[in-house]
Amino acid sequence: MDAVTNVPVPVNEPGRGYAPGSGERAALEARIKELAGAQTELTMAIGGEHRMGAGTPVDVVEPHNHGHVLGRMGEATEPDVAEAIAAAREAAPAWRAMAFEDRAAIFLRAADLLAGPWRSTVNAATILGQSKSVQQAEIDAACELIDFWRFNVRYAQQIHEQQPLSPPGVWNRLEYRPLEGFVLAITPFNFTAIAGNLPTAPALMGNVVVWKPSPTQQLAAHHTMRLLEAAGLPPGVINMVTGNGGAVSAAALRHPDLAGLHFTGSAATFQNLWRAVGENISAYRGYPRIVGETGGKDFVVAHPSADPAVLKTALVRGAFEYQGQKCSAASRAYIPRSVWDGMRDEFCAEAESLTMGNVAEDLSAFMGAVIDDRAFAKHRRAIERARGIDSMTILTGGELDDSRGYFVRPTVLESADPTDEIFTTEYFGPILGVHVYDDGDYDTVLRQMESVSEYALTGAIIADDRAAVAAATETLRFAAGNFYINDKPTGSIVGQQPFGGARASGTNDKAGSIFNLTRWTSARSIKETFVPPTDHRYPHMGP
Numbered sequence: 001m002d003a004v005t006n007v008p009v010p011v012n013e014p015g016r017g018y019a020p021g022s023g024e025r026a027a028l029e030a031r032i033k034e035l036a037g038a039q040t041e042l043t044m045a046i047g048g049e050h051r052m053g054a055g056t057p058v059d060v061v062e063p064h065n066h067g068h069v070l071g072r073m074g075e076a077t078e079p080d081v082a083e084a085i086a087a088a089r090e091a092a093p094a095w096r097a098m099a100f101e102d103r104a105a106i107f108l109r110a111a112d113l114l115a116g117p118w119r120s121t122v123n124a125a126t127i128l129g130q131s132k133s134v135q136q137a138e139i140d141a142a143c144e145l146i147d148f149w150r151f152n153v154r155y156a157q158q159i160h161e162q163q164p165l166s167p168p169g170v171w172n173r174l175e176y177r178p179l180e181g182f183v184l185a186i187t188p189f190n191f192t193a194i195a196g197n198l199p200t201a202p203a204l205m206g207n208v209v210v211w212k213p214s215p216t217q218q219l220a221a222h223h224t225m226r227l228l229e230a231a232g233l234p235p236g237v238i239n240m241v242t243g244n245g246g247a248v249s250a251a252a253l254r255h256p257d258l259a260g261l262h263f264t265g266s267a268a269t270f271q272n273l274w275r276a277v278g279e280n281i282s283a284y285r286g287y288p289r290i291v292g293e294t295g296g297k298d299f300v301v302a303h304p305s306a307d308p309a310v311l312k313t314a315l316v317r318g319a320f321e322y323q324g325q326k327c328s329a330a331s332r333a334y335i336p337r338s339v340w341d342g343m344r345d346e347f348c349a350e351a352e353s354l355t356m357g358n359v360a361e362d363l364s365a366f367m368g369a370v371i372d373d374r375a376f377a378k379h380r381r382a383i384e385r386a387r388g389i390d391s392m393t394i395l396t397g398g399e400l401d402d403s404r405g406y407f408v409r410p411t412v413l414e415s416a417d418p419t420d421e422i423f424t425t426e427y428f429g430p431i432l433g434v435h436v437y438d439d440g441d442y443d444t445v446l447r448q449m450e451s452v453s454e455y456a457l458t459g460a461i462i463a464d465d466r467a468a469v470a471a472a473t474e475t476l477r478f479a480a481g482n483f484y485i486n487d488k489p490t491g492s493i494v495g496q497q498p499f500g501g502a503r504a505s506g507t508n509d510k511a512g513s514i515f516n517l518t519r520w521t522s523a524r525s526i527k528e529t530f531v532p533p534t535d536h537r538y539p540h541m542g543p
């Protein structure tokens, strides 16, 4: 069994400001230039070897300048994925035999490398490849990923400390074994931190992993993998395959050794993957653990007692930071008429004033482009549909331009119909639906919006009246896994607001928490009796 020693007490990584003229800004700008011109070969990493996926070549471009190719990968084929699984199996015995302290040290070292010499690289890759503003890259690719790696070590130690009672003459122990087989980590485009956490959380618990990042996040994933190697991760523990995932589903989901699926992405993809696991259930060695965090239709509800400045800021930041491409982004708001009448014009003017552009060249921009042509087309359809509905008003935004990059202006739609698609469908872009209600209808609105959408990820109540806060907290108990009072519904911090939602939003295993890590261990109870009985008879049987 692993020894358990003390591990460093984690603290949240402070974010850097990148103010004009600062040294950190200059270093980052220099690294952005290097990576932009590098045309990186985005290889797979299988058993420590780097080679291109054998299938169709795929270009990775800048979303804000889609003519610029950042690198090229090859679509992984089924034999590529089979090789990754074989490499994982080969690495498994030595990895699970390694002491917890040694495994933990690798991830703590990775955190320190990211906090120091690798920070500019992973931030630059995230800005270039995912079109994040410098501030959004810093809170994700640097701070959140560092926090995942440091806090997970602490949580893993706490799991190891959970041990049963041992009465006199007996020693009971719980051994925290990894799962038997490999874990498949499939990660989304929008967070470099999530992409880094999904393969490493199971690995920390002694598992071996096949990791498939999103093609549109591949540049940052590539550098994250290299960083882990630099931190001393042994070959084969995490094997990265590239591409869209067809071959991964075909090879990995049918493999008898599939022991777990660690997924973040859309609900539709997750349901397809779960279905495939279900169809194959009798062919596996065990029952694969399935953890999936998926989409949201995240809300802001305001009460007549709301402070309009607090509401306005929660909406601007919550709906439009990172182009609304956070699973937690505010995409529907319910606002009482008295508050709305006093703030609408200022709020719309503020949304209109948000700067948008090439975030790699202009570090002062608030927003970049949406991720790709598919996302752009989806937003265009949503906005065109809104234009065609008489009862819908486009208060601001609605302009799109994909001539150079996939740019969608922050858009606010007002509708009198609280059942309209803008209040139920995840667009995953900078589009906010607003429903204005009569001040006296607060309780009715809470009940209506509680279950109008299938999702239950994040939400916020903005109110100064304590009874109104209490009413929202109670009525919306199951409507959000992360609930905010007088704050925006985005920006959870590891160790402070464990993150995840239920209903169609996922299994709510709370990324970056002890609850998530427990899914990646299969405990063995060991009982040792020091002086065992040698006679089968009990006293009630008589002599």
Ligand SMILES: NC(=O)c1ccc[n+]([C@@H]2O[C@H](COP(=O)([O-])OP(=O)(O)OC[C@H]3O[C@@H](n4cnc5c(N)ncnc54)[C@H](O)[C@@H]3O)[C@@H](O)[C@H]2O)c1
Binding pocket: 186, 187, 188, 189, 190, 191, 194, 212, 213, 214, 215, 243, 244, 245, 246, 248, 249, 264, 265, 266, 267, 268, 269, 270, 272, 293, 294, 295, 296, 326, 327, 328, 426, 428, 457, 499, 500, 501, 505, 506
């Ligand atoms: N709840 C959360 O914590 C959370 C966090 C981030 C993103 N999200 C959600 O993720 C979505 C956006 O991310 P996305 O566009 O990358 O999601 P997506 O579902 O399109 O893709 C997610 C991953 O699945 C892969 N994939 C798709 N089809 C596959 C298949 N058949 N086999 C194997 N892999 C396959 C993709 O290549 C990608 O790596 C949004 O719905 C957002 O709300 C949720």
Ligand SMILES: N[C@@H](CCC=O)C(=O)O
Binding pocket: 190, 191, 325, 326, 327, 328, 489, 490, 491, 492, 493, 499
């Ligand atoms: N943890 C992030 C959400 C990640 C989803 O995309 C937040 O709370 O905003």
